[in-house]
Amino acid sequence: MTQRVPDRSPRGPRARGAVWVVALVAALAGGTRQARADVTAECDFLEISAKAGDKPAIDPELKPVEKKLKKPPFSTWNQFKLLSRSQKALAKKKPEPVGLKVGTATATLIEIVDKSKVRMTITMDDEKGKQVANNTTTVEAGDYMIYVHPLANNEGHLLSFTCK
DSSP states (O other), X not given: OOOOOOOOSTTSHHHHHHHHHHHHHHHHHHHHHHHHHTOEEEEXXXXXXXXXXXXXXXXXXXXXXXXXXXXXXXXXXXXXXXXXXXXXXXXXXXOEEEOOSSSEEEEEEEEEETXXXXXXXXXXXXXXXXXXXXXXXXXXXXXXXXXXXXXXXXXXXXXXXXXX
C-alpha cells in the first residue's frame, strides 16, 4: 500500500490559496487607487473685461459675482462685460485648458478639502503667451474666486471661477 504524501510544492493547495489572497489584496488596493483618481469637481469659469467709464454697467450674466465686483480692488472699474463662460469637470491633478477669448488659462484641481472646499491652481497667459497669473487657492464650494490681469488704459482682464 502506498502512502500519500501531502503536496508541499509551490504549486500545492496552500500556495494556490496564498496566490488568491495576494490577488484579492492587490485588486482591493487597485480599487482604492481608482476611487482616489475619480475625485472630480464641476467648475464654472467666467472671463470678464473691466474698465472705468462714465456710467456704471455690469453685464446681467455676472449677477453671481456682482457684489465682489463692487468691492476693492475691483471697484476701480465700474463697467464689466462677460467675454466668455465655460464649464469643466476637473479630475484631481489633471490640468485642463479653459477656453478664453483673450489669452489662455489652465485649471488644476489639487484636492477636495473638508468635503466643501476645492484647492485649485489657476494659470493665465495673456494673448502674447506671457504668464500673468499662477496661483493656488482654496475656495468654499459655491463661492467665486477672481483673478485679475491689469491692462493699459485702466482696464482689466478677469477670470472668475466657482466649483461644486
